Amino acid sequence: MTTLGDKAQGTPEVELANQLTGSVYEVATDELVSADDLTPEGDFPQYGDFLPVHEYSPVDNTDRGETHIEVPAALAEWLVEEVLPENRVSKFRVVSHQKVDGEHRFDCETVESPAGES
16 A cells, blocks of 8 residues: 555656746756656656756746656747757746647747856
8 A cells, every 4th residue: 555655755746838837947858758657557647758857946046956847749849949959058948838729839938057057
C-alpha cells in the first residue's frame, strides 16, 4: 500500500502548459521525457511530453529548482526556433498562454542572464 508520504516524495515536479505563465525557465537539454517515463502507470500526468528545466523566480531570479514542463507542439516549435539554436540563450518566459479550438498558443520571450551568470 502506498502512503501519502510515499506519493508526495515520489511525484516529480510537473507544470502543465496552462501553468507556465510568469516563471523563468532554463533549458538544459532538448530531450523530452514522456509521462510514462516520468511517473508510474496510472499516476498524474498520464500523457504528454515534458522537458526537464530549472525554474527561476521572475522577481529576484531565485532558483526554484528542477521541474518538468509540458511541451505542446506550439511551445516546442518556439523553443526550437528561439532557444536551442547554437545555445545562444537558454532562459525563457511564457508571457501568455491560450487554448483556442483545442490548440495551445504561446507568447514567449527569451531572458538574458544577469551579469556574472553563465
